[in-house]
Amino acid sequence: MGNVIKKLMIGLVVGGALVGLTRALEFPVIFQMMFFAYAMVGAAVFMMLDAPALTPMSGIKSVIALVAFYIVLCTVYISGASMWPQFDPQDEKGKIDKILKPKRAATEQGKAEELIARAKALDEQAKALAVRLKALGGDQATKDQSVGGSGVSSPTTGAAAGDFMKLGEEQWQLQECYNCHKLKGEGGKKRGPELDNIATYLTVDEIKQKILDPKSFMAEGFEKEYEKGKMPDKYKDLMEERDVVALASWLGTFKNTSVNTPRPIKKK
Amino acid sequence: MKTWQRSLVAACALLALFGGVAYAQAPGASPVEFPYMGNRTAVWVVAQLHILFAGFILGAPIFVVISEWLGYRKQDPRYDRLAKEVTKVTVILYSMTALTGGLFIFVLLATYPQFTTWLINHFYLLFAVIYPLLFISETILLYLYFYTWDSWKGEKKARHIALGVLLNLIGTITLFVIDGPTSFMNTPVKAEGISPQEFLATATLWDKVFNYSWIPLNLHRLVGNVTFGGFVAGLIAAYMYMGAKKEEERAYYDWMGFVGNLIGVGALLFLPFMGYLLAYELCDYDASICPYMMADQLSMFFEMQGAMIGLLFLASNYYIWLSMKRIEGVEKVRMTILAPIVMVALPLVMTKVMTDYPVPDPRSLMFLLPLLLAPFTIGRFIPLTVSARTVIKFGFLMVVVGDAIWLTPHGFVPTGAKLVAELELPSDWNFLALMPAKNSAAFTLVFVTVVNYVIYNRAISQGTIVWGKIDFVSQFVLIFLAFTVIWTMGLMGAVRSLLRKYYHTYNLLPDFTAESFTPTLSYSAWWITGITVVFYAIVSFAILVTLRPSDSKGPAPEGSTVPAGAK
Numbered sequence: 094m095g096n097v098i099k100k101l102m103i104g105l106v107v108g109g110a111l112v113g114l115t116r117a118l119e120f121p122v123i124f125q126m127m128f129f130a131y132a133m134v135g136a137a138v139f140m141m142l143d144a145p146a147l148t149p150m151s152g153i154k155s156v157i158a159l160v161a162f163y164i165v166l167c168t169v170y171i172s173g174a175s176m177w178p179q180f181d182p183q184d185e186k187g188k189i190d191k192i193l194k195p196k197r198a199a200t201e202q203g204k205a206e207e208l209i210a211r212a213k214a215l216d217e218q219a220k221a222l223a224v225r226l227k228a229l230g231g232d233q234a235t236k237d238q239s240v241g242g243s244g245v246s247s248p249t250t251g252a253a254a255g256d257f258m259k260l261g262e263e264q265w266q267l268q269e270c271y272n273c274h275k276l277k278g279e280g281g282k283k284r285g286p287e288l289d290n291i292a293t294y295l296t297v298d299e300i301k302q303k304i305l306d307p308k309s310f311m312a313e314g315f316e317k318e319y320e321k322g323k324m325p326d327k328y329k330d331l332m333e334e335r336d337v338v339a340l341a342s343w344l345g346t347f348k349n350t351s352v353n354t355p356r357p358i359k360k361k
Numbered sequence: 362m363k364t365w366q367r368s369l370v371a372a373c374a375l376l377a378l379f380g381g382v383a384y385a386q387a388p389g390a391s392p393v394e395f396p397y398m399g400n401r402t403a404v405w406v407v408a409q410l411h412i413l414f415a416g417f418i419l420g421a422p423i424f425v426v427i428s429e430w431l432g433y434r435k436q437d438p439r440y441d442r443l444a445k446e447v448t449k450v451t452v453i454l455y456s457m458t459a460l461t462g463g464l465f466i467f468v469l470l471a472t473y474p475q476f477t478t479w480l481i482n483h484f485y486l487l488f489a490v491i492y493p494l495l496f497i498s499e500t501i502l503l504y505l506y507f508y509t510w511d512s513w514k515g516e517k518k519a520r521h522i523a524l525g526v527l528l529n530l531i532g533t534i535t536l537f538v539i540d541g542p543t544s545f546m547n548t549p550v551k552a553e554g555i556s557p558q559e560f561l562a563t564a565t566l567w568d569k570v571f572n573y574s575w576i577p578l579n580l581h582r583l584v585g586n587v588t589f590g591g592f593v594a595g596l597i598a599a600y601m602y603m604g605a606k607k608e609e610e611r612a613y614y615d616w617m618g619f620v621g622n623l624i625g626v627g628a629l630l631f632l633p634f635m636g637y638l639l640a641y642e643l644c645d646y647d648a649s650i651c652p653y654m655m656a657d658q659l660s661m662f663f664e665m666q667g668a669m670i671g672l673l674f675l676a677s678n679y680y681i682w683l684s685m686k687r688i689e690g691v692e693k694v695r696m697t698i699l700a701p702i703v704m705v706a707l708p709l710v711m712t713k714v715m716t717d718y719p720v721p722d723p724r725s726l727m728f729l730l731p732l733l734l735a736p737f738t739i740g741r742f743i744p745l746t747v748s749a750r751t752v753i754k755f756g757f758l759m760v761v762v763g764d765a766i767w768l769t770p771h772g773f774v775p776t777g778a779k780l781v782a783e784l785e786l787p788s789d790w791n792f793l794a795l796m797p798a799k800n801s802a803a804f805t806l807v808f809v810t811v812v813n814y815v816i817y818n819r820a821i822s823q824g825t826i827v828w829g830k831i832d833f834v835s836q837f838v839l840i841f842l843a844f845t846v847i848w849t850m851g852l853m854g855a856v857r858s859l860l861r862k863y864y865h866t867y868n869l870l871p872d873f874t875a876e877s878f879t880p881t882l883s884y885s886a887w888w889i890t891g892i893t894v895v896f897y898a899i900v901s902f903a904i905l906v907t908l909r910p911s912d913s914k915g916p917a918p919e920g921s922t923v924p925a926g927a928k
Contacts, residue, residue, distance in 0.1 A: 120790070121783050123773050131765040138675060138757055142682060147834040155603045162837055163897070166844055167890050173668065174886030177661040180775035182878040185658065189863045189878060197873050272652040272777070280777070284648065308553075323648045327868055330556045 096143050104136025188267050195333050261343025264336050268328065276347070284323060286312040289352035292345045301341035303357070305329040310357040319360075392874075393471045400472035401876040405858070406892055407468045409851055411461035413896045416850065417593055418458050419532045420586025421451045422503075424594070424624045426525035433518050443617050445510055446908055447594050452507050453903040455500070476865040476872075484542045486566055495535040502528040533583065540578050541570030546866045547857065548573035548646045557869050573646040577639035584631050589846055591625025596843035597904050599836040604909075612829030618839050619684060623814075625842065626677045630810060633670065633803040636853070641720075643860065647868070650860055657776040658879040662856050664770055665882060669849040671764030674806045676842050678760060681813045682753055683835040690824030694749040697740030700812050701747060701755035703732060707808055708759070708766055708801045715797035733808060737815070749816045756809040763805035769793045847896060851889035 111128040120128075150158055265271065271280030275287040291300065295310070303310045307324035318324070328337065395403040425444045432440030470477045481488050506524050513521035550564045550572055551557050561569075598618035605611045644651035653659060685691050710732060718725040771777075771794035772785040786794055861867045863877040871877075 118790070119787050121785065121787075123784060124769075124786065127769070128765070131761060135758065135761040138679075138761060139754075141679065142754065142757065144834075146832040147837075149833045151603065158837075159603075159840070162840065163844070163894070166841070167894065170848055171883075171886045171890050174665050175883035177664050177882055178773055178775040179881040179883055180658050180661065180879055182880060184776070184778075185878045193863060193871050193873060193877075196871050200873075269649065269652075269657075272649065272657070284652075321645070325647050325649050326553060327557075327647065330558075331868065 097140050100136045100140040100143075103139075104133050107135070108132030191263070192267055192331075257339050258343050258346070260336065261339035261341070264332070264340040265343065268332070268340070270340075273324070284318065286315060286355045287352055288344060288354055289347050289349040290354035291357075292348040293350060294354070294357050295345075297338075297341045297345040299357075300344050301337055304332075304337055304341060306361065309359070309361040311360050312357055313355040315355065392474055395472065399876050400874065402888060403468055404465075404472055405855070405888060407461060407465045408858075409854055409889075409892045410896060411458065411465045412854060413589075413847060413850065413892070414454050414458040414461055415536075416582070416586045416589050417900075418451050418455045418503075419536050420588070420590030421447050421593065422506075422525065422529050422532060422590075423587050424590055425451070426522060426529055427624075428620070429518075429525060430522050433522060439613060439616055440620075442613070443594070443620060446617075447590075447597065448507050448510070449907040450593075450597060450900070450903050452503065453907055454900065455503055457899060457903075459496075459500075473865065473874075476870060479870060480542060480546075480866070483561075483569060484545075484566065487538060487541060487570070492535070492538055495531060495538060499528065499531045499535055502531055536582060536586070537575075537579050538570075540575060540582065541572075544574040544578045545569050545572050547578075547860055548575075548643065549866050549869045551646075551868075561869065574639060574642050577635070577642045581632075581635040581639045584628050584635050585850065588625050588628040588632055589850065591621050591623070591628060592839075592843040592846045593900065594621030595625060595839040596900070597621070597908070599839040599843075600901065600904050601908060602836050608829055615829045615831050618831075618835070622677060622680050622839060622842065625846070626810060626814075629673065629677065629846075630807045633807070637720075637800070637803075652777065653862065654856070654860065656771065657778070659856055659859060660770065660777075661775055661882045662852065662859075662885070664768060665886070666849065666852055666856075667764065667767040669845055669852065670806070671760070671767060673842065673845055673849070674760050674764070674810060675757075676838050676845065678753075678756060678810055678813055680835055680838045680842070681810075681817055682757075683832045683838065685749070685753070685817060685820055686832060687827050687830045688820045688824040689827060691749065691820045694816065694820045694823055695746040696749060696752045696812075696816060696819070697736050697743055698745040698747050699740040699743060700736040700752050703736055704752075704755050704759045704805070704809055704812065707732070707805050708763060708798075711801035711804055712792065712798045715800050716792065716795075719797065720800065729804075733804075736812070749820060752816060753813055756813055759805055759809050763802040763809070766793060766798050766802040766805075769798075844893065844897065847893045848889060851892050852885070855885050855889065 108129040108131075111132055112125045115125045115128050265276070270276075273281060273285035275281030276289060281287060295303070299310070305328060307322065307326050308319075311319040315323075332340075392400065394400065398406070425447050428440045428447075429444040432438060432442075432444065466477075502524065506521070506528050509521060509524065513524075549557060550560055550568050552560050595618050598614045598621055602611055602614035602618060605614055640651075640654065643654075655663060711729060714725050714728045718728075769786070771791065772780045774780050774784050792798055859879055861872075862879075863872050864870060865872050
């Protein structure tokens, strides 16, 4: 017992010192707690080293001890894994649906499903039309149809452009470009250049070329990454033409000269 | 289980394989819906169980044949007995491998018929001809190896060992062959400037097999299987030690536990580097895999992996500590003071060197090799020494420190997108979350373990081992090691599969089902634990069924106090 108390005290002192030190170094509280936990783990390890020998067991006693040991292990591993921050699959599900939608539509099954969906929609429209015809009479219905037809066909240019830019921003999120590139002060792990001033150097067509063929341009200072082919050469296969243009157009609006975006050098 | 029963199981598995191939050709097959767990988890459970059994039956024979050879060379019957007992368990588990393999194909075909058909079509020659032939050859060789054990002894022993080597050769080729489609799903063939679909259409079978991650996966699984086999041998020894009635039996199973642990730890030392190589190749294949693993959805899986590896190293070193305690005269063993100094300095120096000269820059070795070898080269010329006990205690301290470094994340968030200042490492300390620091942590764990074994070796050369007198808690340590290594295999298996994201075959064949998202670590842990428990229950049953009757036979009394020189 003396051994346990002594090691526990040492653990608490070391843990307390680590908390004090990390607090002084402005580590967030969660890291302070983590370092304290490490100190306690260390104390537990040293308690075990000097613990008295376990009395040998046999028969039913050893079986019970084994089962209890397994239950403890299962509980510790499941609860241990559950204590780490958990990724919420809902964050990903919407993204995956959007990314896979055009691919699904391109498959035979997808085409069949789309045809069924269209047929259903047409059927519903026809039913709705029949109800309106019944209620309003033939002349009125014809008039409505012509008005409705011209009204929905031409959205304003500004709204369409806004939607297109939104699509570009959405592609930035869906393709997780932020993992390697910093933009608007967010994302990036220095794997790729910061892009806030990219439009000063590249046109929309050139940005599109870079996305589709990563070897077409090399950012200054990223020679090693360029040589290693760090930017995946897969977007031409994964993205729809419209999505690439939208992403390039959206990036083409970033002209923040206060950010040091490295100069791209044309390679192809 | 009798021979005919085992053969029947193997035949059923082969039937399942061929039947599966035939079913795969049926047009328009629609997937079934697994209740409660869903299709993906159903495949996960069966596949992981199959891989665990397969890992054991491929890993165990490697050290079985080494053990048999050592027994032959040293004329020590304990090695031969160990080899034979592990082979007995292997034979039973071989049937389970075949059974779960057949089940895996059925479940895969029932749940993902279109994808399975697509994969089988791409690897038809491999699935329908090469793999079954290898499987049949391995079956014949394994039974031949087992049933000739008693008849091929004395002068014929060398022939038996050669048969064991051939069995391992076929087993390793089988592993490499089936790794082809597995690694292909992660890193399908690609070429610059050509779409994956176009390239795949012209690719040969060899192109598909020899993909980016094939060699690293082969190496990782090969070393992992030996580690696994070693620790399961330790588990067998622990069970038998606990059930032993006689002193000599306890002595023998104490020795067997030590050898199993030694082999498990010996292979474990290489495992972090094999894992690193695999991760390196995956990132090289597609840089977007790296953040997905290390910074985003799977980052906490790697935190858990760090915790598990830390526990494995702590437990294996604790076992050495307990083993040392039963050596008479261990208190006289001393070691150069350079050993604890290098242990303490290693994480700091290595982080600095690896930051300045990142892997694979060979200059890092110019600095690190002299440091690592200093206790064994310069150390002998320095008169200052410390007791073995002190060195090992320093080692434990550094295992805790090493694991603390390994576990320190960039932020306590499940994805980088949710990172806020309150959960992020201060920028000045960000290096703790980068690869050089993680590599230095791994090296520290490995270095401490190597030093501990060097000390153990010195202890047995200067003292006397009293087999059978080890602290009883050591048996729980052996069981813990086996359980933890299986759990970690399950975790890393899940990670490798999840790296395909929402694809069956990465970037090539999307998974349109509603289950193609990254599950939570907690959900995964439940299933991994369930799989581990099922596997453990079957292995425990196999051990009890195969080895219990040997009690009555009264084995040779080789467990008495053994002079160190006899090892």
